[in-house]
Amino acid sequence: xxxxxxxxxxxxxxxxxxxxxxxxxxxxxxxxxxxxxxxxxxxxxxxxxxxxxxxxxxxxxxxxxxxxxxxxxxxxxxxxxxxxxxxxxxxxxxxxxxxxxxxxxxxxxxxxxxxxxxxxxxxxxxxxxxxxxxxxxxxxxxxxxxxxxxxxxxxxxxxxxxxxxxxxxxxxxxxxxxxxxxxxxxxxxxxxxxxxxxxxxxxxxxxxxxxxxxxxxxxxxxxxxxxxxxxxxxxxxxxxxxxxxxxxxxxxxxxxxxxxxxxxxxxxxxxxxxxxxxxxxxxxxxxxxxxxxxxxxxxxxxxxxxxxxxxxxxxxxxxxxxxxxxxxxxxxxxxxxxxxxxxxxxxxxxxxxxxxxxxxxxxxxxxxxxxxxxxxxxxxxxxxxxxxxxxxxxxxxxxxxxxxxxxxxxxxxxxxxxxxxxxxxxxxxxxxxxxxxxxxxxxxxxxxxxxxxxxxxxxxxxxxxxxxxxxxxxxxxxxxxxxxxxxx
Amino acid sequence: xxxxxxxxxxxxxxxxxxxxxxxxxxxxxxxxxxxxxxxxxxxxxxxxxxxxxxxxxxxxxxxxxxxxxxxxxxxxxxxxxxxxxxxxxxxxxxxxxxxxxxxxxxxxxxxxxxxxxxxxxxxxxxxxxxxxxxxxxxxxxxxxxxxxxxxxxxxxxxxxxxxxxxxxxxxxxxxxxx
Numbered sequence: 317x318x319x320x321x322x323x324x325x326x327x328x329x330x331x332x333x334x335x336x337x338x339x340x341x342x343x344x345x346x347x348x349x350x351x352x353x354x355x356x357x358x359x360x361x362x363x364x365x366x367x368x369x370x371x372x373x374x375x376x377x378x379x380x381x382x383x384x385x386x387x388x389x390x391x392x393x394x395x396x397x398x399x400x401x402x403x404x405x406x407x408x409x410x411x412x413x414x415x416x417x418x419x420x421x422x423x424x425x426x427x428x429x430x431x432x433x434x435x436x437x438x439x440x441x442x443x444x445x446x447x448x449x450x451x452x453x454x455x456x457x458x459x460x461x462x463x464x465x466x467x468x469x470x471x472x473x474x475x476x477x478x479x480x481x482x483x484x485x486x487x488x489x490x491x492x493x494x495x496x497x498x499x500x501x502x503x504x505x506x507x508x509x510x511x512x513x514x515x516x517x518x519x520x521x522x523x524x525x526x527x528x529x530x531x532x533x534x535x536x537x538x539x540x541x542x543x544x545x546x547x548x549x550x551x552x553x554x555x556x557x558x559x560x561x562x563x564x565x566x567x568x569x570x571x572x573x574x575x576x577x578x579x580x581x582x583x584x585x586x587x588x589x590x591x592x593x594x595x596x597x598x599x600x601x602x603x604x605x606x607x608x609x610x611x612x613x614x615x616x617x618x619x620x621x622x623x624x625x626x627x628x629x630x631x632x633x634x635x636x637x638x639x640x641x642x643x644x645x646x647x648x649x650x651x652x653x654x655x656x657x658x659x660x661x662x663x664x665x666x667x668x669x670x671x672x673x674x675x676x677x678x679x680x681x682x683x684x685x686x687x688x689x690x691x692x693x694x695x696x697x698x699x700x701x702x703x704x705x706x707x708x709x710x711x712x713x714x715x716x717x718x719x720x721x722x723x724x725x726x727x728x729x730x731x732x733x734x735x736x737x738x739x740x741x742x743x744x745x746x747x748x749x750x751x752x753x754x755x756x757x758x759x760x761x762x763x764x765x766x767x768x769x770x771x772x773x774x775x776x777x778x779x780x781x782x783x784x785x786x787x788x789x790x791x792x793x794x795x796x797x798x799x800x801x802x803x804x
Numbered sequence: 805x806x807x808x809x810x811x812x813x814x815x816x817x818x819x820x821x822x823x824x825x826x827x828x829x830x831x832x833x834x835x836x837x838x839x840x841x842x843x844x845x846x847x848x849x850x851x852x853x854x855x856x857x858x859x860x861x862x863x864x865x866x867x868x869x870x871x872x873x874x875x876x877x878x879x880x881x882x883x884x885x886x887x888x889x890x891x892x893x894x895x896x897x898x899x900x901x902x903x904x905x906x907x908x909x910x911x912x913x914x915x916x917x918x919x920x921x922x923x924x925x926x927x928x929x930x931x932x933x934x935x936x937x938x939x940x941x942x943x944x945x946x947x948x949x950x951x952x953x954x955x956x957x958x959x960x961x962x963x964x965x966x967x968x969x970x971x972x973x974x975x976x977x978x979x980x981x982x
Contacts, residue, residue: 366826366933381826381933387854433858460858461905464912472913479859492853493825493834
């Protein structure tokens with residue numbers, strides 16, 4: 317840790333209850349005021365080298381190794397890119413619906429895990445009328461075990477919702493660690509009647525619990541709006557895929573970007589042209605790039621992705637209960653985009669409900685038992701696949717040679733797009749809550765809470781035994797360690 | 805299989821091997837799971853995933869013994885087997901959870917009395933995208949497979965601290981109340 321420009325750096329590492337390893341550096345000026353925050357993400361590099369030379373049809377399986385949290389998102393984004401390579405981008409109804417079912421299952425389990433087991437400890441242990449007190453609640457109870465002890469029904473629901481999503485994935489993608497469901501130009505299996513009936517057995521319970529989760533998130537946000545609204549919040553642009561009629565569509569669509577008041581920056585852009593609209597800035601202190609909307613430049617063109625951005629950009633949601641929930645959500649900001657960081661949780665639960673409504677619809681669709689699984693057409697040497705992953709827009713772009721080997725891969729993952737927004741969120745929290753130059757447990761918790769709202773996947777780190785302590789370090793402007801705080 | 809009193813009875817065992825096979829020796833857990841699955845041992849349910857997550861608690865609760873097989877970055881080689889107790893005092897977790905937390909959730913949410921063990925297999929390289937195990941890790945994996953196959957066939961699970969394949973402390977599998 318090196319002090320620069322007379323500024324003092326306070327380092328928090330790693331951020332807990334977000335995936336992978338990360339640390340936060342809060343830069344203070346000479347007056348000990350917060351000037352900037354930097355979320356350092358240990359992004360694993362080398363994927364391009366790993367995948368170069370591999371046959372393109374292996375890629376949808378190989379990319380799952382990128383992330384143990386959202387392997388399905390990478391699997392499907394890569395498959396969509398490879399659809400273009402084999403000329404099979406116009407999928408059969410069975411193939412597209414099987415992929416969608418897999419994708420909604422992924423959304424469902426990911427959002428359920430995040431809300432019930434990662435974020436609910438932040439939301440459930442505050443004093444009445446003071447949500448921020450919950451962020452600083454005793455760490456001995458502010459965790460999933462604490463939720464299990466005080467709110468056992470919620471904890472069980474979280475487990476069972478997550479389990480249901482995993483069951484959907486298992487029946488569409490195959491094995492958890494070697495999912496092979498999506499292949500270039502289609503899918504390798506349909507959904508049997510037995511599998512369909514198995515998933516239908518619990519569907520109504522899942523819908524009911526999802527409905528309750530939306531209410532929980534809504535009531536919490538609305539009840540505490542005055543104090544939550546400024547917490548780590550700021551105006552921003554928002555970006556997502558959108559269906560041609562303006563509906564939310566997490567599997568396929570065109571790109572739409574809006575500004576903080578809802579004005580369209582671009583709309584219905586074919587995502588294969590993403591490089592014309594999205595640039596990536598490199599900053600010397602981070603391996604992770606900073607994407608931006610080219611027409612606005614790096615300073616003003618950064619944007620948010622994920623549940624908040626998707627609910628903001630969509631004109632409507634095409635399932636009735638999620639649409640009703642969306643209208644309530646948008647009413648809080650009079651129909652304008654919601655720029656409250658903590659509103660991510662509410663938006664995420666609206667998507668949870670949308671996902672299970674979609675799963676229910678699909679399970680009643682006979683196309684899932686179809687046998688026309690793969691299409692192929694004119695071979696191409698380049699493919700781009702985009703979809704909305706649980707954490708936001710996911711870009712996969714590949715080039716292959718005549719021998720079918722991958723020669724170029726470019727990925728923009730959701731957390732990369734939210735890189736600048738998370739820095740802004742942490743800076744806002746630090747400005748509002750840092751007192752002196754000591755990292756208190758309370759400040760640490762506040763920083764964690766706001767980062768967690770974005771549900772980042774900080775790296776595709778290994779998860780071997782013996783890793784992930786939490787250490788907080790305070791370093792003075794000469795680089796001396798002033799104090800340190802750790803917890804396991 | 806013999807239980808603690810030596811009677812022949814089949815213990816319901818869940819073995820979960822977890823880790824990322826695309827990250828070199830982090831794939832030791834899934835590799836062990838694959839090896840055990842090929843043995844097709846009666847009463848043994850085998851699962852593999854990138855990491856442990858909360859829903860594993862529901863599966864753990866349905867078994868008498870749960871074995872969590874993972875790569876270890878710094879532990880004693882070639883492997884160790886340690887009992888793991890449900891932990892209700894964890895202060896943080898990631899999207900993945902620890903074996904102790906899974907055990908804690910199984911106990912607190914589902915009333916499970918499952919006995920848990922961590923099978924840590926020493927790995928050495930984790931920092932590249934490469935879908936293969938190092939030579940030393942392969943040797944450790946082979947030793948761990950021999951050890952766990954013997955334990956699964958006998959139904960007796962014995963802690964071993966590593967550095968040897970011989971057990972030092974005997975921990976018998978629980979007796980079914982059914």
